Amino acid sequence: MTNIRDLAREAHVSVTTVSRVLNDHPYVADDKRQAVQAAIQKLGYIRNQTAVHLSTGQTHTIGVMLPFVDHPYHAAILQGIARCAFEEGYRFLTWQTNYVESHEHTVLKALAQREVDGLIVVSHSLSVDEILQYEQYGPIVFCEYHPHASSVYINHYTAFQKGLKALQSLHHTKIGICLGRPDSTNSLARKQAYQDTVIDDARPEWIYEQALTIEDGAHVARCWLNQSHRPTAILTASDHVAAGIILELREQGYRVPEDLAVIGFDGSDLAVVLNLTTVAVPYETIGRHAFSIAISDSWQQHPQTEIPTTLKNGTTASILCTK
Amino acid sequence: MTNIRDLAREAHVSVTTVSRVLNDHPYVADDKRQAVQAAIQKLGYIRNQTAVHLSTGQTHTIGVMLPFVDHPYHAAILQGIARCAFEEGYRFLTWQTNYVESHEHTVLKALAQREVDGLIVVSHSLSVDEILQYEQYGPIVFCEYHPHASSVYINHYTAFQKGLKALQSLHHTKIGICLGRPDSTNSLARKQAYQDTVIDDARPEWIYEQALTIEDGAHVARCWLNQSHRPTAILTASDHVAAGIILELREQGYRVPEDLAVIGFDGSDLAVVLNLTTVAVPYETIGRHAFSIAISDSWQQHPQTEIPTTLKNGTTASILCTK
DNA sequence: CCTTGCCTTGAAACGCGTTCCATAGATTAA
DNA sequence: TTAATCTATGGAACGCGTTTCAAGGCAAGG
Incomplete structure (x- = not known):
């Protein structure tokens, strides 16, 4: 696997310059930039994202903790998260906990271990306080109302x-x-x-x-x-x-x-x-909001976002029939 | 953030020994092991997974490419993947492509960039050949029948x-x-x-x-x-x-x-x-099989796994009524 | 007593991209 | 003309855990 040092050698520049080209940094002369790009082509270089993650300290990944992925309710929230994540160039990791507390701890540890930049908790069985102890490691956004945590919820x-x-x-x-x-x-x-x-x-x-x-x-x-x-x-x-x-x-x-x-x-x-x-309930909207809070700095203020619901009329409730 | 070098200093051992303790390597004397564990407690050390990923060249993460997460069909496959992944200590990243080819390329690139160890393609719109070009970077398992690729499918x-x-x-x-x-x-x-x-x-x-x-x-x-x-x-x-x-x-x-x-x-x-x-259709089973192939070495033989379907009787099809 | 093999331990290299800091020529403002 | 900026570029350190290699100690086998 070729790395940026190989590219530097091939293009007769420093690794710093290669890195600048890769990140579209402005201070690179045109001829050097082209030389680097030629080297990338020639050697078939592909950036190692894991190295980027280690180096920058960010994974551009958000974790999602939910009990089941195959409930329409949760899937719709996931959908919202997925949409937003894609637009922002983020990834999302899903953990299905089945409401098992030890599994929920696994997810929280992943935040502490910097596998994800933040966490969206769709539903949980651990206490909020227990979960919030992990907030020192990154944003945690709940899809339920919690007064002392970032939450996106319906009332x-x-x-x-x-x-x-x-x-x-x-x-x-x-x-x-x-x-x-x-x-x-x-x-x-x-x-x-x-x-x-x-x-x-x-x-x-x-x-x-x-x-x-x-x-x-x-x-x-x-x-x-x-x-x-x-x-x-x-x-x-x-x-x-x-x-x-x-x-x-x-x-x-x-x-x-x-x-x-x-x-x-x-x-x-x-x-x-x-x-x-x-x-x-507009579940997808909940997912979208939760995601955008998780990647912004606003989570530190523990914002509360209420999403409105609407009654949709069907035929299964009608005026009381007094036989 | 404390790292293993801090631990080594605290416990008066080398980083190698610390690493051995963290990975349960047998060749560590009891007293040193305890010293390291004490240091971990004292300094509140938490392993940086990203560094592990870079060092080992593995992310213990599987990518899932699917058009929509909120279709019951796909959610059920995800469910199977989620279950299996959890059991094996793996994570999974989900990409929702909406069948947009450029999005599918994004997912394939993620495999090449070593963001994931392997890929499960639930459904796709790119040609199989185009997708298989990325197989040099890791296993790709299809949830559809493809004769020259690893596939788990229903007939x-x-x-x-x-x-x-x-x-x-x-x-x-x-x-x-x-x-x-x-x-x-x-x-x-x-x-x-x-x-x-x-x-x-x-x-x-x-x-x-x-x-x-x-x-x-x-x-x-x-x-x-x-x-x-x-x-x-x-x-x-x-x-x-x-x-x-x-x-x-x-x-x-x-x-x-x-x-x-x-x-x-x-x-x-x-x-x-x-x-x-x-x-x-037992979708969850498909997900489970796809996952286990993705993390085993068997994918290189392009195994074909057919999952059986059953007709479930309801009331919406009955004998032809000749009015 | 010597060889072989196992246990223990650590120094250093490795995986790979980012970034800080220093250097130096080219401009521009004063 | 001089000082202050800006543009370009590279060396080296950094983030952090894993792994290879070498070496010392010790016990069992011959």
């Missing part, structure tokens, strides 16, 4: 409220909700929105937890069926769960929204297909 | 045949197909399967091209509606397209499968939701 409180209020304006008062991991930051905000919005009728048994997948949704539907007092509407935390509920209910001969109104969350392809009413 | 010919034969066994003879990018390797194989299987009734006007998304599927449905001679069944190249067809037809008051039988391709979440009959 899960108001987003959930949007769904709940929509149901209330359709005259639903008996409203249930589905949550994912019950203790996550997002779930807590959602639960709070539930308690604050469905003030008198919020019931613990109408909060269905651990609902993340289509199968979980089907399970929720079966739970609902077994309840003596049932809500007339359910707001879920993901379109997948909403889909699972709807499919299982149809399977059992129930109708949506007549027997149960359902609102999804995410605004995914599934919502399009099932014509779900859903709280649409 | 699109037999997979498509599986769908077509299923329709034939339901007494359909007027069968149409949807393809994605018409000149891709996969589409050519599919078209061939169509011509070979639906021998006498294959018609050019029943080959719907450029069908990739839900919207494209809706467009196909409208084309179908406008045709004077219509097929009674359509085999698509993705569940998304199948979903688009079905939704549009329902919208227009047609029934599936009574008016048109539809079979999807991929075995995605969409298929579950819509109870699609689909050709299921």
Whole structure:
């Protein structure tokens, strides 16, 4: 493999001059520049990026920590990151943690070991404080709201409220909700929105937890069926769960929204297909913002960027049917 | 930032010994090993991976070239790669090319510049020969069948045949197909399967091209509606397209499968939701295999690994209804 | 007692590009 | 004319871990 010293010898210049040519530095005479370029051609030189990384102390790479890459939600954020990264000439490394804490530590160590210039944390199970201890090694941007960290987020409180209020304006008062991991930051905000919005009728048994997948949704539907007092509407935390509920209910001969109104969350392809009413979230935008904060200097001020959500109307939530 | 020379000074040993301790080399006396470890603790040393990469000439990183990260199909392959990479202590860099050739060149250059140890090409638009010119810089594994390259693939010919034969066994003879990018390797194989299987009734006007998304599927449905001679069944190249067809037809008051039988391709979440009959593809398995070939030496023999597909029965294809 | 082989250790070279600092001629401003 | 800039160029140090090579010590085999 030829290196810049070979080029210098070939072009009869110093390595410094070669480096200048490679980096388009202005102080190089035309004849020398051409000589170097000729040498590059002749020897088939290709820059060793690893050496550049070591020398400059930058990798031009951003790490992304997320639990799963194949969830539409996360993939859409990745998409935003990917777009932005490409435009800026950056790379991104993805780590799938499955919410395993030791895996999350691996990712954080990678930042400390200078494998990446910064980190975007899409979702995590370690405590924020634990993660922020690694901020001394580089920027860490969260895709969730955290008051003392750089974060790009949607307001899960108001987003959930949007769904709940929509149901209330359709005259639903008996409203249930589905949550994912019950203790996550997002779930807590959602639960709070539930308690604050469905003030008198919020019931613990109408909060269905651990609902993340289509199968979980089907399970929720079966739970609902077994309840003596049932809500007339359910707001879920993901379109997948909403889909699972709807499919299982149809399977059992129930109708949506007549027997149960359902609102999804995410605004995914599934919502399009099932014509779900859903709280649409611009995930790609979140990814873009997170990336640009990670590579700018602004992260040091721990900026908070809220991304708005919108309610997208489908056919799975309509006015309460009082049989 | 403390480095191994600082450690050596602190522990009163040579940098070689420090390096040996860091790499668990056996020939180090216990007392020296402990001295080094104490120094690491005291100085808060963290290994600089970039330096390791330069020194060893390996990055322990695999690059992944794909058009989009947010397609379930690609995300599932990524998932497989991510799992395997983690297990092996590897990282992976993802490049989203949007099928733009200049972007694909960027990715290939990254291999030449030793940013990654190898490359997994999920899908591409450059010619295989052009891509293989970069094989001198490291392993390149395709997730498509290419006779002169390392490839992990599903046999699109037999997979498509599986769908077509299923329709034939339901007494359909007027069968149409949807393809994605018409000149891709996969589409050519599919078209061939169509011509070979639906021998006498294959018609050019029943080959719907450029069908990739839900919207494209809706467009196909409208084309179908406008045709004077219509097929009674359509085999698509993705569940998304199948979903688009079905939704549009329902919208227009047609029934599936009574008016048109539809079979999807991929075995995605969409298929579950819509109870699609689909050709299921184990994408994650493809990712796993591709990864393990990329990091082993076997790639030099250009191994060919075929991954089997299965027909998954839903309700969108049933016996031909002769009204 | 000598040879062979294994354990331990360190100096120095290596991988390779970037950058600081010094040098020197060419301009330009004063 | 002199001082101050600017343009060009190169030597050498730097970032930092790995690896080769040489050498000294010691035990087992002959």
